[in-house]
Structure formats: C-alpha cells, structure tokens
Amino acid sequence: MGMRAIGLGLGVLVLTASAPGPAGAQQLVVAGAPPIHEVTMPHLGAQSSKLLTRPVYEHLVQVDPVTWDYSRPMLAERWQVSPDAKTWTFSLRRGVPFHAGMGDFTAEDVKFSLELLAGKDSLASTTAYWRKTLDRVEVVDPHTVRLHLKASTPDLLFELSNGRETQMLSRKYVTTVGVQKASEKPVGTGPYELVEWRRSEFMRFRALDKHWRVVPQFKELVYKFVPEDSTRVAALRTGDADIIELPRSLKKEVQAAGFEARRSLWPGVVVFGLLGGQYMNDRPTYNAKVPWLDKRVREAMNLAVNRQAIVEHLFLGEAQVNTVPIIPSWVKEFGNPAWKPYPYDPARAKRLLAEAGYPNGFTAEWRAYLLSGVPELVSASEALQIDLAKIGVKLELKLVEYAAGVRPDARARKLAGIGILHRTGIPPLPGSQMAIFFSKGGILGGVELPEIEDLFSRLEKSADPAERAKMVRAIGDVLYSGYHTLPLVDLYPLFGINQKKVGEWKTTGYYGFTHLEYAQKR
Amino acid sequence: MQRYLLRRLLQGVLTLFVISLIVFLLARLSGDPLHIMLPEEATAEDYATAAKHWGLDRPLPAQYLAFLGNALRGDFGQSIRLRQPTLELVLERLPATLQLAGASIAVSLLIAFPIGVLSAVRRGSSLDYAGKAVALLGQSMPSFWLGIVLIWVFAVMLGWLPASGRGGTQHYILPAIALGWYQVAAIMRLVRSSMLDVMDSEYVKLARIKGVAERWVVWKHCLRNAAIPPLTYIGFVVAVLLTGSVVVETVFSWPGIGLLAIDAVRYRDFPLVQTIVLIYAAKFVVINLLVDVLYVYVDPRIRYQR
Numbered sequence: 001m002g003m004r005a006i007g008l009g010l011g012v013l014v015l016t017a018s019a020p021g022p023a024g025a026q027q028l029v030v031a032g033a034p035p036i037h038e039v040t041m042p043h044l045g046a047q048s049s050k051l052l053t054r055p056v057y058e059h060l061v062q063v064d065p066v067t068w069d070y071s072r073p074m075l076a077e078r079w080q081v082s083p084d085a086k087t088w089t090f091s092l093r094r095g096v097p098f099h100a101g102m103g104d105f106t107a108e109d110v111k112f113s114l115e116l117l118a119g120k121d122s123l124a125s126t127t128a129y130w131r132k133t134l135d136r137v138e139v140v141d142p143h144t145v146r147l148h149l150k151a152s153t154p155d156l157l158f159e160l161s162n163g164r165e166t167q168m169l170s171r172k173y174v175t176t177v178g179v180q181k182a183s184e185k186p187v188g189t190g191p192y193e194l195v196e197w198r199r200s201e202f203m204r205f206r207a208l209d210k211h212w213r214v215v216p217q218f219k220e221l222v223y224k225f226v227p228e229d230s231t232r233v234a235a236l237r238t239g240d241a242d243i244i245e246l247p248r249s250l251k252k253e254v255q256a257a258g259f260e261a262r263r264s265l266w267p268g269v270v271v272f273g274l275l276g277g278q279y280m281n282d283r284p285t286y287n288a289k290v291p292w293l294d295k296r297v298r299e300a301m302n303l304a305v306n307r308q309a310i311v312e313h314l315f316l317g318e319a320q321v322n323t324v325p326i327i328p329s330w331v332k333e334f335g336n337p338a339w340k341p342y343p344y345d346p347a348r349a350k351r352l353l354a355e356a357g358y359p360n361g362f363t364a365e366w367r368a369y370l371l372s373g374v375p376e377l378v379s380a381s382e383a384l385q386i387d388l389a390k391i392g393v394k395l396e397l398k399l400v401e402y403a404a405g406v407r408p409d410a411r412a413r414k415l416a417g418i419g420i421l422h423r424t425g426i427p428p429l430p431g432s433q434m435a436i437f438f439s440k441g442g443i444l445g446g447v448e449l450p451e452i453e454d455l456f457s458r459l460e461k462s463a464d465p466a467e468r469a470k471m472v473r474a475i476g477d478v479l480y481s482g483y484h485t486l487p488l489v490d491l492y493p494l495f496g497i498n499q500k501k502v503g504e505w506k507t508t509g510y511y512g513f514t515h516l517e518y519a520q521k522r
Numbered sequence: 523m524q525r526y527l528l529r530r531l532l533q534g535v536l537t538l539f540v541i542s543l544i545v546f547l548l549a550r551l552s553g554d555p556l557h558i559m560l561p562e563e564a565t566a567e568d569y570a571t572a573a574k575h576w577g578l579d580r581p582l583p584a585q586y587l588a589f590l591g592n593a594l595r596g597d598f599g600q601s602i603r604l605r606q607p608t609l610e611l612v613l614e615r616l617p618a619t620l621q622l623a624g625a626s627i628a629v630s631l632l633i634a635f636p637i638g639v640l641s642a643v644r645r646g647s648s649l650d651y652a653g654k655a656v657a658l659l660g661q662s663m664p665s666f667w668l669g670i671v672l673i674w675v676f677a678v679m680l681g682w683l684p685a686s687g688r689g690g691t692q693h694y695i696l697p698a699i700a701l702g703w704y705q706v707a708a709i710m711r712l713v714r715s716s717m718l719d720v721m722d723s724e725y726v727k728l729a730r731i732k733g734v735a736e737r738w739v740v741w742k743h744c745l746r747n748a749a750i751p752p753l754t755y756i757g758f759v760v761a762v763l764l765t766g767s768v769v770v771e772t773v774f775s776w777p778g779i780g781l782l783a784i785d786a787v788r789y790r791d792f793p794l795v796q797t798i799v800l801i802y803a804a805k806f807v808v809i810n811l812l813v814d815v816l817y818v819y820v821d822p823r824i825r826y827q828r
Contacts, residue, residue: 128568201777226775234673234685404553
C-alpha cells in the first residue's frame with residue numbers, strides 16, 4: 001500500500017507539457033548555448049543577448065553578411081552627417097508597422113530607444129558608450145530624427161547597426177505595458193514575432209505574412225537552448241534541430257552522419273598573446289626589466305611559435321593564422337598584403353634571444369583561462385609553453401578565471417612581466433576595439449606605444465572612411481613590424497546543418513545565429 | 523517529542539544562518555562581480571554606477587545585513603544575468619526539478635525495492651548475482667556518461683525517445699533513468715542487507731511457525747522493518763534530487779534548478795548563487811526533519827526513547 005502510494009504520488013508529479021517536437025517542413029529549429037544574459041530589453045542586456053531578439057527587432061542600419069558593409073539602410077533609408085561627425089540626420093522608412101498593432105515606426109521610437117539605452121536604468125554593455133556620446137535626440141518630424149553628439153563620432157553607423165545593441169523599440173508599447181512586460185514579450189518591426197518563450201528552454205517565433213524587408217521562407221522559427229555539445233549534435237541527428245552551433249571537435253562526426261558542417265562567413269573570435277607590460281615609462285607599474293621590452297625578444301618569441309601546427313592540430317583547421325590581432329585583414333580596406341604570418345624559425349629565435357642577452361632564456365608568468373565556445377584556449381597556451389620552452393623561455397602557466405584573473409590587472413596596468421592570452425569578438429570596425437588594447441587610454445591596455453598614440457587620437461576625430469582605414473593600417477604596421485603581440489588565430493564559428501532542409505544561409509557568426517530570416521528552404 | 527522537534531528546528535535555523543554567511547563571503551572572495559557584469563569597455567564611472575545599483579559599494583557587513591534583512595522578507599535580490607528576482611527564478615525552475623526528481627525516485631524505488639527484496643529472499647541465487655551486477659553497474663557509471671549513452675541509443679540510433687528538452691511524458695524517461703540509476707544500486711544494496719538482518723529475527727521465525735504466508739511475511743513484516751536504513755538514505759537522496767542535478771539537467775537541457783545553478787556559478791551571478799545555496803540548505807534541513815518524523819512512524823520504539 002505504502003509503496004503504491006509513493007509510486008502513484010511520484011507518478012502524478014510527472015506532468016505533461018507541450019514543447020517543440022521534431023521540426024516540420026515550415027519550421028526552422030536552431031539549437032545553441034544560451035546567451036550569457038537572457039534578457040530581451042536592449043538597455044538591460046549585452047552583446048550576447050541580442051541573439052534572442054534578432055528575429056523581432058530591427059535597427060536603423062544593417063551589416064551585410066557578405067561584404068561586412070555596416071552602412072546598409074534598414075529602418076533609416078538615408079542619412080546626412082555634418083563635417084565634424086557630431087550631427088547625424090536620419091530619414092526614416094515610412095509605413096513600417098510594429099507587431100501587435102502598436103502603430104508605425106517613427107522618430108519618437110528612435111528617440112525613446114536611444115534615450116532608454118543611455119538612461120539611468122540602463123545596464124547594457126554599450127551604455128557607457130551612449131552616455132559618453134549622445135547629447136540629445138531631436139525629433140525633426142515623424143520621419144526624420146537628428147542625433148546631436150558630444151564628440152565627433154565617425155563610427156556611429158556601426159553603433160546603430162544590427163551588429164550592436166541599438167534595437168528599435170516601440171515607445172507606445174513599452175510605455176503602455178512597462179519594461180517588465182515588454183521584456184517578457186518583445187514587440188518590434190522584424191520579420192518574425194515572438195509567440196512563446198520558456199526561459200532557458202526555447203523561444204518560438206512566427207513569420208509575418210508581409211514585411212517590408214523579407215518574408216521568411218520558414219513560417220516558424222524556434223530557438224532551442226541546449227548547453228551540452230553532444231546533446232546538440234544528437235538533436236541535429238534526430239531531426240529535433242535543423243541548425244546547431246557545432247564545436248570543432250564534433251565536426252567530423254556530424255559530417256560522417258551525413259550533415260553539413262558550415263563555417264560562418266567571417267571569423268568570430270580572435271586569439272592572441274598580449275605581451276603585457278609594454279607601458280609608457282612614466283607609468284608607476286612600468287618595469288624596465290620586462291624581457292620583451294626588447295624588440296629582439298618579442299621577435300624571438302614570435303618566431304618560436306608553430307602557428308600552423310596549432311591551427312591544424314588544436315583547431316582542426318577551422319581557424320586561420322592571424323597577423324595583427326583585431327584588424328579584420330579580410331576586409332580589403334584594412335588589410336595589408338605585407339602582413340604575412342610570422343615564420344616558424346626556432347633557430348633564429350634562439351640567436352635573437354642570445355643577442356638580446358638571454359642565451360639561457362628566461363621565465364615568465366602566463367595566464368590562461370577557460371572560454372565558453374573555445375575549449376582549445378588552454379591547450380593553445382600549453383602549445384605555446386612547449387614551443388617557447390624550445391628556445392629557453394619557460395612559461396609558468398596559471399589557469400585563472402578571466403574576469404578575476406586577467407581583467408582587473410589589465411585595467412590597473414599591472415601586467416608587467418606577464419604574457420596573457422586574450423580574445424574578443426571581431427567587429428567590422430577595428431579602431432575602437434584596437435584602442436582598448438593598444439592605447440594609453442585603452443581600458444585593457446597591455447601595450448602602449450608613443451608612435452601610435454597620435455594615430456589613435458586622429459582616428460577618433462576623422463570622419464573620412466579612407467583616411468580612417470589608412471590610419472588603422474598604419475597602427476597595424478607598427479604592431480606588426482615591432483612584434484608587439486603574439487598573434488595566433490582567428491576562429492570561425494561552425495554550424496551543423498541539415499542540408500536536406502536548409503539551403504542557402506549566410507551568417508556572420510557574430511555572437512551566434514544571424515540572418516535566419518533569409519535562410520532558404522532546400 | 524515536541525521538545526525534540528523544536529530543538530531540531532532551532533538547529534536548522536542556525537544552520538541556515540551560518541550557511542548564508544559562508545555563501546555570502548565566498549561569493550565575494552572569488553573576485554569583484556562587476557568584472558563579469560560590466561563590459562570590457564566600461565569606464566571607472568560605469569563601475570561606480572553599477573556598484574551603487576547593486577549595493578556593492580557598501581562595506582561587506584552592511585551588504586550582508588541588507589542581504590539578510592531582505593532575505594527574511596523573501597527578497598533575495600535580482601539576478602545579474604537574467605535581471606529577475608532570484609526567488610522568482612528558482613520557483614520558476616522548481617516544477618521541472620520536482621518532476622524530474624519525482625520520475626527518477628520512482629525509477630529508483632520501483633527497480634531497487636523489488637530487486638533488493640528478491641536478492642535477500644533468494645540469497646546466493648542467480649537473481650542475487652544479477653542484482654549485485656546491477657548495483658555494480660549503477661555505481662560505476664557516471665550519470666553524464668550514462669545520459670549521453672542513453673541519448674545515443676534511444677534517441678539517435680533507435681529514434682524512440684527525444685534527445686533533450688522538457689515536454690511530454692516521453693521526455694522524462696531518459697533523464698529519469700540517468701538520474702535514478704545510481705540510486706538504484708545504493709537503495710537495492712541497503713534493502714537487501716537490511717532484509718537479511720530482519721529475516722533472521724525471532725518475530726519473523728514466529729510468524730512463519732504460526733503459518734503466515736511467506737509472501738505476507740516478506741512483503742509486510744520484513745520489508746516494513748527493513749525499511750528504516752533505506753528510508754534514511756532515500757531522505758538524503760530526495761534532498762539531493764530536489765536541488766536538481768547539475769550534470770543530468772545539463773546533458774538533457776532540462777530547465778531545472780541544477781541548470782540554473784551551474785549557469786549562475788559560471789557567470790558569477792552571485793545573488794542567484796546565494797539564493798540557490800540557501801534554498802538547497804533549507805531543503806536539506808526540512809527533509810532531515812521529515813525523515814526524523816518518519817522514523818517515529820516506522821518504528822514506534824523511537825518515540826519512547828526520545
């Protein structure tokens with residue numbers, strides 16, 4: 001009796017509920033790891049949270065997944081910029097309706113969205129930028145909006161693009177239902193509208209029948225959040241998912257099962273060694289004894305690394321050797337054909353070390369950390385340890401947590417004598433990202449060079465794209481010829497695809513799935 | 523009896539207080555959470571604003587007292603990662619964990635008790651050896667490995683069951699087995715050894731002499747008396763399962779408290795970590811108390827001793 005009662009009681013607990021089953025022909029199911037911040041309101045989220053609302057929200061401008069042109073019109077049809085790049089006037093697209101009958105998109109929505117992002121309650125990753133940049137938003141008329149900025153901002157279009165967190169919200173909707181409700185059921189102008197969301201489980205979107213930009217071929221889009229790699233592969237194989245985020249280690253398995261492993265069009269992560277301590281000598285933390293303040297040591301360390309072996313054996317070919325970290329060399333305006341990967345030449349490296357006064361090498365601390373989506377990061381540090389040991393440079397590897405073990409010291413310019421391995425997303429616009437690491441005022445500076453400080457300050461002021469690209473290349477020249485970093489690899493996000501169902505789909509791979517509304521049926 | 527329960531209750535409250543202090547301090551010893559919360563581009567001003575927003579600019583004792591005061595009112599703070607009250611998040615995930623725990627306990631009990639009893643009754647038989655093999659297998663296989671194997675066999679190769687997620691009854695089967703199998707082994711061995719002790723006792727012999735049917739002797743007289751050691755263990759198991767299984771919930775993308783906990787730790791969402799640990803602790807305290815009460819029900823002699 002007792003056992004029966006327990007069994008019955010426990011059985012009652014096993015309730016049934018509906019969840020997305022195997023994907024139908026009209027349904028596109030994608031499975032990936034959940035974003036760090038599972039939040040839909042742009043002013044409360046981060047880069048990674050944008051994944052959740054890409055189908056729902058739109059921006060003023062968009063990034064082309066193929067050319068990586070970040071100045072293609074979206075909700076703004078055209079714009080004018082003042083010569084000092086401090087005043088931008090946008091003409092907005094007319095007759096673009098918000099979902100849920102919230103009226104048409106207007107200049108008031110732009111003002112509301114940007115002011116929310118820069119407002120006192122904002123916690124977004126770009127809040128700092130907007131508070132620093134935005135002076136005021138002027139509604140000229142319902143279809144014209146003017147942004148008055150505090151400083152010259154030639155990068156503004158990228159910040160307003162769908163590569164960033166400037167999603168356009170409906171002022172009417174958010175002020176009517178409140179931020180909490182608007183967060184639970186985001187309403188935008190995108191080609192999909194959200195119909196169901198179970199936090200950390202799945203999001204289900206329905207395609208609109210009419211849309212100004214694209215009517216998706218798949219009538220329903222489902223995001224499934226599956227943190228475990230092998231479970232995602234199983235979902236692809238069982239038909240529970242059509243596109244999955246695929247770890248490099250499982251690529252062959254997916255291909256062997258008859259599915260396609262597709263690279264994103266562009267790399268999404270850059271991995272490089274930051275030779276910390278190359279500070280201005282007026283810094284209190286400047287230490288003249290750091291060995292790699294000598295160019296010959298830096299060159300030696302770079303020549304000792306067998307990058308091709310790292311690409312082939314650690315990253316299984318799904319990476320490319322980089323030459324100047326963060327500069328997207330595949331964007332023709334920024335790349336310099338003279339930047340070839342540093343050769344692997346341990347013999348010359350040893351000679352250079354001896355010339356620099358280190359015939360027996362030296363010992364240095366090296367910090368490595370685990371990074372979600374890049375499990376090879378620690379192994380890459382170990383590979384460097386082995387390569388550098390061959391020329392006498394002994395790395396004392398310390399496994400740390402990035403936020404606690406790297407970032408605070410980098411901010412405080414205490415990386416003297418320490419080599420670290422770093423990464424970041426690769427935006428199409430490298431200037432501001434490079435400044436973070438390679439300028440005196442950069443938040444995470446590990447390298448400060450008088451010869452490029454001026455270039456960075458000119459870069460901030462110039463609105464001329466050609467001139468800006470030239471300055472980026474000039475900064476790259478200094479970093480490259482001076483061996484100031486340990487460039488390693490650019491990594492491509494990889495996706496497993498059921499190619500019998502999904503045809504053409506181009507994605508930048510920039511923070512997860514992009515451009516799903518353009519995915520074609522096979 | 524009442525004095526005993528009151529004493530245990532007070533001990534439980536004290537335990538929760540100490541745990542709250544430990545978890546509060548540990549969450550802060552692992553580094554400044556602002557480094558996780560804020561983007562790399564954040565300025566010193568952003569750090570100051572966020573510190574004020576989350577109350578991290580105050581001295582640690584003041585932060586702890588505020589946390590404790592709010593917790594007593596049911597306000598455990600807001601999740602940094604999900605921007606929602608932490609208690610709300612835990613309660614949101616609780617049904618998934620309870621359902622999976624219920625299913626896995628059902629799997630454990632329905633398999634372990636009959637095998638344990640039969641192994642004891644037929645000691646030395648092939649059934650007994652098979653039972654031991656089940657126990658050995660169950661305790662040797664890590665649940666994450668078993669989970670992945672189950673997915674590959676029953677979802678990928680045979681296509682009988684879904685690979686992951688929470689949905690209809692069929693979604694429970696694989697995670698419940700992965701989670702419950704380990705307990706099967708332990709409970710079965712406890713039932714077996716306890717049954718062997720009881721079956722050798724005088725009152726059992728008397729029952730047999732009096733002509734009570736063997737089935738009745740085994741399943742009523744012996745099993746009820748042999749249930750105390752397994753019951754203690756099951757109480758512990760229930761407490762563990764109710765806190766969610768980090769491994770099984772991750773493998774099966776099961777949106778329970780275990781998955782919430784691992785994400786909270788991974789992203790240094792310390793208000794959520796604090797809430798989860800405190801709720802874990804509270805569950806253990808309550809379940810230990812319930813097991814003590816159950817002892818009294820199962821063995822009336824305990825009532826008089828206390």
